[in-house]
Amino acid sequence: MTTSLLSQPRCDGESRLCRWISHVTGNDWLAVYSDMLIAKPLQILVILLVALLLRWLVHRTITRLTRGNGKPPKLLQPLRERQGEGLSGETLAERRSQRARTIGSVLKSVASFVIFGFALVYALKVLGVELGPLIASAGVVGVALGFGAQNLVRDFLSGVFMMLEDQYGVGDWVDLGEATGTVETVGLRVTTLRDVNGTVWYVRNGEILRVGNSSQGFAIAVVDLPIAHTSDVKKAQEVAATVAAEASNREPLTSEVLEVPEMLGINQITADTITLRLTAKVRPGQQWSVQRRLHAEIKRAYDEENIKPPYPAGRVMPHSDGYQS
Numbered sequence: 181m182t183t184s185l186l187s188q189p190r191c192d193g194e195s196r197l198c199r200w201i202s203h204v205t206g207n208d209w210l211a212v213y214s215d216m217l218i219a220k221p222l223q224i225l226v227i228l229l230v231a232l233l234l235r236w237l238v239h240r241t242i243t244r245l246t247r248g249n250g251k252p253p254k255l256l257q258p259l260r261e262r263q264g265e266g267l268s269g270e271t272l273a274e275r276r277s278q279r280a281r282t283i284g285s286v287l288k289s290v291a292s293f294v295i296f297g298f299a300l301v302y303a304l305k306v307l308g309v310e311l312g313p314l315i316a317s318a319g320v321v322g323v324a325l326g327f328g329a330q331n332l333v334r335d336f337l338s339g340v341f342m343m344l345e346d347q348y349g350v351g352d353w354v355d356l357g358e359a360t361g362t363v364e365t366v367g368l369r370v371t372t373l374r375d376v377n378g379t380v381w382y383v384r385n386g387e388i389l390r391v392g393n394s395s396q397g398f399a400i401a402v403v404d405l406p407i408a409h410t411s412d413v414k415k416a417q418e419v420a421a422t423v424a425a426e427a428s429n430r431e432p433l434t435s436e437v438l439e440v441p442e443m444l445g446i447n448q449i450t451a452d453t454i455t456l457r458l459t460a461k462v463r464p465g466q467q468w469s470v471q472r473r474l475h476a477e478i479k480r481a482y483d484e485e486n487i488k489p490p491y492p493a494g495r496v497m498p499h500s501d502g503y504q505s
Contacts, residue, residue, distance in 0.1 A: 220306050220307060223306045224303045224306055224307075227299050227302050227303055227306070228299060228303075230299075231295050231296055231298070231299035234295050235291065235292055235295050235296070238288075238291045238295070239288050239291065239292075242284045242287050242288055242291070243284065245280075245284070246280040246281055246283070246284035247280075283343050283344070285368075286340060286343075286368065331384075331386060332369070334386035335368075335369040335370070335384050335385045335386035335387075336368050336369060336385075337386075338385035338386045338388065339366075339367060339368035339369055339371075339385040340368065342366070342371075342385060342388075343366070343368075347391050347393065348363055348366070348371075348391060348393050348395075348396075349363065349366060350363055350364065350365065350366060351363060351395065351465070352393055352394070352395035352396070352464070352465075353393075353394040353395050353464070353465050354373070354391055354392060354393050354394065354395070355391070355392035355394070356371070356373065356383050356388050356390075356391060356392075357388070357389060357390060358381075358383070358387075359373050359375065359381035359383050360373070360375060361373035361374050361375035361376065361379075361381060362374050362375075362465075364380070367385075368385070369384065369385060370382050370383065370384055370385065371383045371385060371388070394464065394465070394467070395464035395465050396464065397464070398438055398461050398462065398463065398464060399461075399462050399463070399464050399465065399466065399467040400459055400460070400461060400462070400467060401437075401441075401459065401460040401461075401462050401466075401467040401468075401470040401471045401474065402457065402458075402459050402467075402471065403420075403424070403441075403457070403458040403459070403460070403471055403474045403475060403478070404447065404455050404456070404457055405420055405455065405456040405457070405458065405478060405482075406453045406454070406455050406456075406489065406490050407453070407454050407455075407456065407482075407487055407488065407489065407490065408452075408453075408454070408488040408489060408490045408491075409452075409453075409454060409490075410488060411454070411487050411488050412487070413446065413454060413456075415485065415487065416456060416482070416487050417443050417445060417456060419478070419481050419482065419485050419487065420443060420456060420458055420478050420481070420482075421441065421442075421443040421458065422481075423474075423477050423478050423481045424441035424443075424458055424460065424474050424477070424478065425440050425441060427473065427474060427477045428440060428441055428460065432473070433470060433473055433474075435463075436462050436463050436466040436469065436470055437460050437461070437462050437470060438461045438462060438463060439460070439461040441458055441459065441460035441474070442458065442459050442460070443456070443457075443458050444456075444457045444458065444459060445457070452490050452491070453490040454490075458474070458478075460474065
């Protein structure tokens with residue numbers, strides 16, 4: 181009785197693969213478990229290969245979209261770009277390249293996560309795993325991780341929006357509140373600045389509440405000129421405007437000044453000083469060097485024209501506490 185049961189075919193009602201394995205090998209045990217040992221692993225392997233191929237195609241497409249080849253990357257063409265008129269070709273190309281690479285990196289990470297996530301779901305379905313309880317458990321774990329890593333998520337999302345909106349780029353001089361300096365790198369979590377003292381600041385993107393960018397399009401060089409009350413104000417204005425206009429047409433300022441400097445007139449009057457203000461529209465990041473140059477040129481002209489400063493040399497100025505210096 182037992183022998184007859186063992187000798188009965190074991191693939192009745194099973195898949196064709198079971199009957200084919202039984203016919204070829206004559207091994208009933210291998211035939212019965214062929215679905216688990218052969219069919220399902222092959223299905224999972226196919227799913228993995230399709231996922232890898234799809235990931236490669238998507239990454240290749242993103243890479244092609246982020247390559248400029250001397251032109252703005254195709255990925256940035258639909259996005260707003262605050263390039264302005266003052267950015268040099270090299271700086272603008274570097275800024276576009278970094279922006280495109282960063283956005284492309286985000287897209288590649290998202291694509292990989294989605295593709296392999298679907299591949300994992302299909303693989304578990306092939307193995308007969310119930311996905312309902314698993315998805316519910318994953319949801320609970322995701323909520324817990326979300327609360328624990330909310331600062332990281334906020335930094336990441338802030339970095340993405342900064343890239344999409346082109347708030348600043350490498351080489352820009354920015355004021356981020358706690359740190360001010362030249363942008364060296366823009367990441368999805370951290371922005372790196374270097375200030376005038378050479379200190380490197382690492383600022384989390386989620387902590388940036390405001391951005392003051394002094395390098396978008398153009399900058400303004402503000403030159404304040406204090407003179408004495410006894411000086412001829414009209415003459416001082418004319419001399420400063422003439423000297424600034426001539427200096428802006430000579431090297432090294434001719435490549436930095438975008439428009440003829442404008443004399444705004446009297447900006448402030450105190451008991452001892454009349455302050456004149458002159459402004460010049462310059463290329464991004466060049467306002468400080470232009471200010472220093474114009475100050476030197478106008479000071480030399482004021483000395484030649486005998487336009488006196490508010491405190492002549494040798495005058496003793498009283499301190500606020502009544503003592504003298």
